[in-house]
Amino acid sequence: MIRRLPAAVLAGALMTGAAQAADLSYEVHDFADLDGWERDDHAAALDVFLNTCPDIGAPDWQSLCAVAQTIENPKTFFELFFRPVLIENGQKPLFTGYFEPELDGALERTERFRFPIYRQPAEARRAKRWLSRREIETGGVMEGRGLEIAWVDDPVELFFLQIQGSGRIRLPNGHHVRVGYGGSNGHDYRSIGVELIRRGIYKKHQVSAQVIKSWVRRNPEDGQELLRHNPSYVFFRRIDSVSPENGPLGAMNRSVTxxxxxxxxxAYTPLGAPVWLEKQGENPIRRLMVAQDTGSAIKGPQRADIFFGTGDAAGRAAGKLRDTGRMMVLLPIQRAYALLPETEQ
Structure with missing residues (x-):
């Protein structure tokens, strides 16, 4: 059964800030409406939910989190205490993928590992806008200050590590060091893919991370200049609180899965909430996931980025994903029905 809530009611009852201005529609669904629900691994989804549900502050979520830790049948747990909610604002659904890069590196500079991953210097932290990428890389301002976390062997991969904002460094002894976002120089990001299109080197449909990396490596001098077309520069911090063997930290400060x-x-999907995803495309996905992260490009109620894991294979899989479909947020049943007009309750 589908129950629709007028946009004005939804905006006042569920959303805040900019979301209130959107032309929202809201539908409460039954689990029978979910394509593939019966076939999913609900126990796997429950394990991921338990990883972050203690951090959801609302009393109803806390009660459900306590129940979830003693539940014997995960599928029944979700069906008893939640209802799938479809939230739309007229924008076309879009589902993409993201991953954690893994670079080869060392904790000391060597002939092979000579490209530094830097901590943010104090003057950059204080400034609203600091030196550009070109000035940082060519001006010598970072040298001799002990700001290096590690050195890697590939400046192209280092550039893309900055775009992702976090990653893992594989050391020569087989151990790993994880780094996370530690600040920036305050300059706006400029897309080097768009610049390649502007120069007429590639058409829009041809550009991907792999294509860009290949072109930069084939054209070392022009490639370095292309990377410096983006003045934004990201600094990092070493993350030792989470084992490098686990996933990177998401927006809830817990490892993502x-x-x-x-x-x-x-603005539309509470962090920590279960989300039923029906992704179309070449490799359809029908799966219960958990909203545990955010992203600057993730805007709207039908927009999500799926975490594909760590390393090159995960990066290739994530880079191919750009599909439509639909997603439904699983809200606590009382919360879902409390939003409905009294005549529909």
């Missing part, structure tokens, strides 16, 4: 964690727009 390959294939079960998604980044969402928290």
């Amino acid at each position: 390959t294939g079960r964690s998604i980044a969402v727009d928290p």
Whole structure:
């Protein structure tokens, strides 16, 4: 059964800020409406939900989190205490993927590992806008200050590590060091893919991360200049609080899980909430995931980024994903029905 809530009611009852201005529609669905629900691994989804549900502050979520820790049948748990909610604002649904890069590196500079991953210097932290990428890389301002976290062997991969904002460094002894976002120089990001299109080197449909990396490596001098077309520069911090063998930290400060964690727009989807995803495309996905991350490009109620894991294979899979479909937020049943007009309750 589908129950629709007028946009004005939804905006006042569920959303805040900019979301209130959107032309929202809201539908409460039954689990029978979910394509593939019966076939999913609900126990796997429950494990991921339990990883972050203690951090959801609302009393109803806390009660459900306590129940979830003693539940014997995960599928029954979700069906008893939640209802799937479809929230739309007229924008076309879009589902993409993200991953955690893994670079080869060392904790000391060597002939092979000579490209530094830097901590943010104090003057950059204080400034609203600091030196550009070109000035940082060519002006010598970072040298001799002990700001290096590690050195890597590939400046192209280092550039894309900055775009992702976090990653893992694989050391020569087989151990790993994880780094996370530690600040920026305050310059706006400029897309080097768009610049390649502007120069007539590639058509829009041809550009991907792999294509860009290949072109930069084939054209070392022009490639370095292309990377410096983006003046934004990201600094990092070493993350030792989480084992490098686990997933990277998401927006809830907990490790995200390959294939079960998604980044969402928290203006529409509460962080920590289960989300049923029906992704179309070449490799359809029908899976219960958990909203545990956010992203600057993730805007709207039908927009999500699926975490694909760590390393090159995950990066290739994530880079191919750009599909439509639909997603439904699983809200506590009382919260879902409390939003309905009295005549429909």
